[in-house]
Amino acid sequence: MPLRFFNTLTRAVEGFTPREPGLVRLYTCGPTVYNFAHIGNFRAYIFEDLLQRHLEYRGLRVLRVMNLTDVDDKTIRGSRAAGLPLAEFTKPFKDAFFEDLDALRIKRADHFPAATEPQHISRMVEMISALVDKGHAYRAEDGSVYFRVRSFPRYGCLAHYNLDELRDGVRVSNDEYDKENAGDFALWKAWSGQDGDVAWDSPWGRGRPGWHIECSAMATGILGDEIDIHCGGEDNIFPHHEAEIAQSECVTGRTFVRLWMHCRHLQVEGSKMAKSAGNFFTLRDLLEKGWTGREVRYALISVKYREPLNFTFDGLSAARSALQRLDEWSVRLAETAAGAQPDSVSNELAAFGEALDDDLNISAALAALFETVRATNRKMDEGALSAPQAAGLLAELSKIQTVLAFGPDGAAVPSTVNALLERRAAARAAKDWKLSDVLRDEILAAGWTVKDTKDGQKLAPGPHAVATT
RNA sequence: GGCGGGGUAGCCAAGUGGUAAGGCACGGCUCUGCAAAAGCUGUAUACGUCGGUUCGAUUCCGACCCUCGCCUCCA
Numbered sequence: 001m002p003l004r005f006f007n008t009l010t011r012a013v014e015g016f017t018p019r020e021p022g023l024v025r026l027y028t029c030g031p032t033v034y035n036f037a038h039i040g041n042f043r044a045y046i047f048e049d050l051l052q053r054h055l056e057y058r059g060l061r062v063l064r065v066m067n068l069t070d071v072d073d074k075t076i077r078g079s080r081a082a083g084l085p086l087a088e089f090t091k092p093f094k095d096a097f098f099e100d101l102d103a104l105r106i107k108r109a110d111h112f113p114a115a116t117e118p119q120h121i122s123r124m125v126e127m128i129s130a131l132v133d134k135g136h137a138y139r140a141e142d143g144s145v146y147f148r149v150r151s152f153p154r155y156g157c158l159a160h161y162n163l164d165e166l167r168d169g170v171r172v173s174n175d176e177y178d179k180e181n182a183g184d185f186a187l188w189k190a191w192s193g194q195d196g197d198v199a200w201d202s203p204w205g206r207g208r209p210g211w212h213i214e215c216s217a218m219a220t221g222i223l224g225d226e227i228d229i230h231c232g233g234e235d236n237i238f239p240h241h242e243a244e245i246a247q248s249e250c251v252t253g254r255t256f257v258r259l260w261m262h263c264r265h266l267q268v269e270g271s272k273m274a275k276s277a278g279n280f281f282t283l284r285d286l287l288e289k290g291w292t293g294r295e296v297r298y299a300l301i302s303v304k305y306r307e308p309l310n311f312t313f314d315g316l317s318a319a320r321s322a323l324q325r326l327d328e329w330s331v332r333l334a335e336t337a338a339g340a341q342p343d344s345v346s347n348e349l350a351a352f353g354e355a356l357d358d359d360l361n362i363s364a365a366l367a368a369l370f371e372t373v374r375a376t377n378r379k380m381d382e383g384a385l386s387a388p389q390a391a392g393l394l395a396e397l398s399k400i401q402t403v404l405a406f407g408p409d410g411a412a413v414p415s416t417v418n419a420l421l422e423r424r425a426a427a428r429a430a431k432d433w434k435l436s437d438v439l440r441d442e443i444l445a446a447g448w449t450v451k452d453t454k455d456g457q458k459l460a461p462g463p464h465a466v467a468t469t
Numbered sequence: 470g471g472c473g474g475g476g477u478a479g480c481c482a483a484g485u486g487g488u489a490a491g492g493c494a495c496g497g498c499u500c501u502g503c504a505a506a507a508g509c510u511g512u513a514u515a516c517g518u519c520g521g522u523u524c525g526a527u528u529c530c531g532a533c534c535c536u537c538g539c540c541u542c543c544a
Contacts, residue, residue, distance in 0.1 A: 011473090041543095047544095074542095161471080183541065184541090240542070243541085262544090265539095265544070302481085314493075317494095321492080321494090364490075367482090368490090377509075378508085381508060452505085
């Protein structure tokens with residue numbers, strides 16, 4: 001089944017093949033590092049991770065870039081408030097971002113360019129110069145340079161906006177009073193006192209780059225003039241990605257991006273996530289409440305990216321249960337396989353990949369997985385699943401885990417807990433139930449749960465902290 | 470005002486012109502010293518409202534209601 005994805009540009013599901021056979025050039029808008037990223041940000045990054053992993057599952061190589069915006073109004077404001085140089089202010093948030101990516105099992109991009117790196121600033125200046133030379137941009141009196149949207153007739157094609165119908169005067173800040181047209185956006189922002197020592201020299205005077213040109217410069221600089229897929233959250237469609245198209249295509253004369261994919265925002269408990277509403281969460285907030293990265297990953301990935309996602313604690317709880325079901329299945333399969341080799345290439349889970357081929361239909365893909373879980377559990381109950389069959393299923397599971405990354409956290413069992421387990425086994429052999437229960441409580445206090453099965457004691461991490469809103 | 474997305478059983482959520490996946494929750498059973506867990510299994514008047522097209526619509530068309538988002542630097 002061929003890959004097909006919804007293209008924001010055409011508003012249609014289209015078949016996808018990369019320009020260069022076997023290699024997908026993917027650009028994904030990354031975080032602005034002025035704070036810890038929140039779970040809404042991570043919905044976008046997890047959607048992009050699913051996209052990358054599925055493309056790789058289908059045998060394509062993915063060359064992925066994710067930028068870090070480390071200079072803009074918010075980072076400058078934050079650094080001034082903290083009394084730190086810009087780079088010192090953003091560094092901890094960059095580090096935290098990578099820790100969060102790991103916790104959520106998001107694959108690292110091949111490149112994480114930061115806007116302030118000299119080679120990118122140079123390219124931004126080059127691109128702006130080219131735009132000025134071609135008449136697509138102009139220098140205003142204060143030294144800022146603006147893109148002339150009227151010079152690019154297709155401006156609005158991505159968001160499907162008609163320039164003439166845009167409301168005038170909305171959110172046009174005071175420092176942009178000398179633009180030719182309200183829709184013109186800043187390519188280069190002249191230095192102002194509030195910028196402190198954040199400034200670079202340019203042909204138009206000291207200043208700093210506008211946000212949009214960062215992405216155009218880093219995307220074309222690293223991936224080339226024509227990119228296969230560009231992703232982001234839906235709020236990036238306008239003006240950010242619209243501006244990127246205009247800037248890039250006016251410089252290169254080429255089609256900047258062939259496929260635009262955007263994910264919907266998430267809500268929290270049915271409402272827009274907002275600090276004022278008290279429903280604003282970073283990943284760190286959730287980890288502190290005792291949820292694990294993979295549980296958050298499941299909750300954020302399990303709703304199709306083009307649908308609004310309602311993030312709830314009930315949903316996290318459901319994620320935990322569903323993951324445990326998969327864990328148990330995997331353990332049972334391993335026991336049944338008992339080290340056997342698959343005797344044939346099984347394809348029980350073909351429907352999983354086919355669902356993802358269809359515009360990343362993760363719900364249908366997970367349904368296919370869970371149907372297989374139930375069917376094969378039934379067989380194992382009946383003793384009707386052979387060791388090679390179980391081994392074949394394990395091999396398939398392992399392959400789809402390269403896409404889902406839902407595998408259990410491998411926590412090492414402390415020796416103290418192992419000692420308690422041994423004592424408890426002895427107590428149980430002696431049918432000393434009272435001591436057995438005391439030891440069970442001690443193990444629980446140490447952060448582990450012991451279950452008695454027909455095959456003896458089994459240990460699991462947890463229980464997790466009781467999580468509430 | 471412009472553009473767009475949603476409304477499917479208690480909750481989350483696929484999907485289809487011919488009476489509807491999956492997950493969670495809930496009940497039953499198995500297992501079990503107890504407990505928990507796990508597995509199997511079951512229930513449900515589930516397709517926003519009103520019209521239309523059709524042999525037949527949840528699926529197509531129209532209107533309406535509710536809800537969410539974007540409209541110039543918020544993923």
